[in-house]
Amino acid sequence: MFTYLVRRLIYVLPVAIGVSMFCFLLVHIAPGDPLTAIMPVDATAEEQAAMRSAYGLDKPMPVQYAIWIGKAATGDLGKSIATGRPVAGEVFLAVKNSLLLAFAASLIAFPIGLFLGFLAGYFRDTIFDRMITAVAITGVSVPNYWLGIVLVIVFSVQLGWLPSMGAGPGGSGEWSWDLEHIRYLVLPAVTLAVVPIGIVARTVRALVGDIFSMDFVQALFAKGLYPIDVLRHVIRNAAPTALSVMGLQLGYLLGGSILIETVFNWPGSGFLLSNAIFQRDLPLLQGTILVLALFFVTMNLIVDVLQAAIDPRIKRS
Amino acid sequence: MSETPLVEFKDLVVRFKGDRTVHAINGLNLNLKPGEMLGLLGESGSGKSVTLKTLLRLLPPKRTDLEGSVKVLGTDVMSLSGRALAKYRGGDVSMVFQEPALALDPVYTIGDQIAEAVMRHKGISKLAAMDVALDMLTRVRIPSPERRLKNYPHEMSGGMRQRAMIALALACRPKLLLADEPTTALDATVQIQILLLLRELQKEFGMGVIFVTHDIGVAVEVSDRIAVMYAGNIVETGKTRDVIKNPRHPYTRGLLAANLHGAVKGSRLDAIPGSPPPLEEAPSNCSFAPRCSLARPECWKALPPRIDIGNGHEAACVLAAEAAVTA
Numbered sequence: 001m002f003t004y005l006v007r008r009l010i011y012v013l014p015v016a017i018g019v020s021m022f023c024f025l026l027v028h029i030a031p032g033d034p035l036t037a038i039m040p041v042d043a044t045a046e047e048q049a050a051m052r053s054a055y056g057l058d059k060p061m062p063v064q065y066a067i068w069i070g071k072a073a074t075g076d077l078g079k080s081i082a083t084g085r086p087v088a089g090e091v092f093l094a095v096k097n098s099l100l101l102a103f104a105a106s107l108i109a110f111p112i113g114l115f116l117g118f119l120a121g122y123f124r125d126t127i128f129d130r131m132i133t134a135v136a137i138t139g140v141s142v143p144n145y146w147l148g149i150v151l152v153i154v155f156s157v158q159l160g161w162l163p164s165m166g167a168g169p170g171g172s173g174e175w176s177w178d179l180e181h182i183r184y185l186v187l188p189a190v191t192l193a194v195v196p197i198g199i200v201a202r203t204v205r206a207l208v209g210d211i212f213s214m215d216f217v218q219a220l221f222a223k224g225l226y227p228i229d230v231l232r233h234v235i236r237n238a239a240p241t242a243l244s245v246m247g248l249q250l251g252y253l254l255g256g257s258i259l260i261e262t263v264f265n266w267p268g269s270g271f272l273l274s275n276a277i278f279q280r281d282l283p284l285l286q287g288t289i290l291v292l293a294l295f296f297v298t299m300n301l302i303v304d305v306l307q308a309a310i311d312p313r314i315k316r317s
Numbered sequence: 318m319s320e321t322p323l324v325e326f327k328d329l330v331v332r333f334k335g336d337r338t339v340h341a342i343n344g345l346n347l348n349l350k351p352g353e354m355l356g357l358l359g360e361s362g363s364g365k366s367v368t369l370k371t372l373l374r375l376l377p378p379k380r381t382d383l384e385g386s387v388k389v390l391g392t393d394v395m396s397l398s399g400r401a402l403a404k405y406r407g408g409d410v411s412m413v414f415q416e417p418a419l420a421l422d423p424v425y426t427i428g429d430q431i432a433e434a435v436m437r438h439k440g441i442s443k444l445a446a447m448d449v450a451l452d453m454l455t456r457v458r459i460p461s462p463e464r465r466l467k468n469y470p471h472e473m474s475g476g477m478r479q480r481a482m483i484a485l486a487l488a489c490r491p492k493l494l495l496a497d498e499p500t501t502a503l504d505a506t507v508q509i510q511i512l513l514l515l516r517e518l519q520k521e522f523g524m525g526v527i528f529v530t531h532d533i534g535v536a537v538e539v540s541d542r543i544a545v546m547y548a549g550n551i552v553e554t555g556k557t558r559d560v561i562k563n564p565r566h567p568y569t570r571g572l573l574a575a576n577l578h579g580a581v582k583g584s585r586l587d588a589i590p591g592s593p594p595p596l597e598e599a600p601s602n603c604s605f606a607p608r609c610s611l612a613r614p615e616c617w618k619a620l621p622p623r624i625d626i627g628n629g630h631e632a633a634c635v636l637a638a639e640a641a642v643t644a
Contacts, residue, residue, distance in 0.1 A: 214419065215414060215416060215419035215420045216419060216420050216421055216422045216423070218370075218375050218414075218420075219412070219414055219420040219421070219422075220422065221373075221375060221406065222373050222375060222406055222407060222411065222412045222414075223406065223407035223411060223433075223434040223437075223485065223486075224403045224404065224405070224406040224407030224408055224411075224434060224437055224438060224489075225403065225407075225433070225434070225437060226403055226437075229433070229437070233422050233425070236422075236424050236425070237422065237423070237424055310424075311424060312423075312424055312426075312469045312471075313423060313424070313469070313471055
């Protein structure tokens with residue numbers, strides 16, 4: 001187990017470096033000059049060149065990368081071109097908000113998805129199964145930004161039960177754990193949870209259905225176990241795969257949903273990202289993508305290690 | 318004859334419903350004495366495994382129609398449910414599956430899987446159950462059993478897994494062991510070891526065994542008695558010696574002739590032409606008639622009679638009667 005952990009940690013390094021290079025290059029490949037966004041239209045060539053060298057954009061690409069990654073390693077992601085504020089601080093705040101939303105959505109999605117999937121797999125090919133599958137497919141297929149708008153119309157506009165904009169009273173302020181703030185979390189979290197519910201339910205359904213049709217389940221009954229004991233075996237067999245699906249889903253949720261965060265004006269990383277894109281704010285864009293990508297890599301690492309811990313077939317092979 | 322038979326099948330009929338109906342077992346009659354080792358012989362789809370699974374009530378109830386009766390030591394197996402069924406499974410009757418790699422739970426250790434069954438049936442602590450598991454692994458001669466106790470199935474070889482499966486099946490000292498082609502998935506050399514082990518444990522524990530195989534050589538090797546199955550019924554049964562020396566059903570003769578023993582290299586084996594009938598309808602005449610070189614008009618008209626040849630040797634064939642007369 002320990003050697004596996006070390007090996008798995010070493011694998012993270014090249015992935016992280018590759019991800020950072022990709023983030024860096026991606027932004028340079030994208031069309032559009034970041035300077036045009038902040039320079040007056042009538043700026044002279046000299047003024048442009050001065051600004052370019054002030055931001056270090058005149059240096060060769062590898063040098064730019066080396067400088068950028070060197071600073072990033074110390075927590076300095078540069079300054080936002082649009083606002084002039086440090087990127088690290090902005091990203092930190094936004095990621096914190098997205099994390100909050102992601103965990104809230106997972107808290108809703110995973111128990112429901114697991115429960116529905118297990119039920120459908122256990123009662124495979126019955127009316128029960130078909131109903132749950134229909135719900136799951138609907139969840140995956142409905143565009144969630146549209147669903148978000150519908151929920152806003154129903155619960156905020158018509159019924160007036162829940163707020164629809166921001167992460168707290170008085171716009172996007174600091175988050176705190178009180179009922180007033182949590183009310184702001186409900187609609188975006190529910191909207192964000194719909195897709196993972198569908199994905200988790202469908203995966204677990206297939207998984208549980210497959211496990212129940214395996215020989216060893218019959219063998220468990222043959223040795224005189226009660227159905228409840230057999231269920232325990234099935235759950236233990238399904239756990240590693242279910243866990244990895246949930247880990248991946250959580251990874252996606254952590255990235256924040258640009259659409260959902262825009263619909264609900266949620267000050268998260270997706271919201272930040274879309275702002276950065278429209279303002280051609282290169283340092284902000286790079287910083288946000290890098291942090292999100294590293295989150296994803298870390299998430300995968302955690303899932304892999306957890307999987308190895310509960311599935312005896314992984315760590316020794 | 319006063320002895321209660323260990324197993325008593327009476328006119329067993331098993332039908333699978335679904336998209337198409339399959340008449341898997343058609344009026345099967347079979348008895349097994351305590352401590353007897355029966356070789357159930359037949360080709361794929363003849364109903365051997367279905368017979369075993371009926372005995373353990375492992376067939377999906379929604380898709381299966383059952384008729385007739387199955388008794389184990391006088392208890393009606395069909396009427397069992399809930400706790401009584403769980404107590405019967407693994408306690409009175411247990412099973413060794415064909416493919417140990419698939420029949421063992423991949424994410425539990427061998428020790429846990431054996432102990433689990435022991436705890437269920439004997440109601441003892443986990444620690445005591447682990448001792449039983451260790452004792453069982455020693456009995457099936459797994460080397461360094463203490464270490465193997467903590468192994469997962471994928472950490473063992475095929476032969477070792479099947480030994481572990483046998484240890485699991487015998488841990489609660491069942492009176493009847495069902496072995497569903499336990500050596501088919503194994504190498505030839507390992508096959509013999511497993512067969513000898515089963516034979517030995519059967520004598521040691523004095524249990525009855527139904528040993529399913531499609532390999533007549535294996536059946537002859539291990540069984541006291543042989544029952545040959547064809548199209549969901551037993552076509553010939555008797556003491557192993559009698560059946561081998563004096564086969565009365567053309568199908569049994571075909572199986573014996575198709576064996577490699579004594580075959581001349583380069584010459585074709587005497588394989589039985591054709592394939593078994595589809596069992597979408599219950600047979601109303603001799604199922605083997607289409608493939609039988611000796612078939613007569615009456616074979617096509619009605620089900621063949623069960624002819625007693627003596628000494629417990631029976632065959633379901635019109636020709637068996639004549640042969641009995643002339644013999």
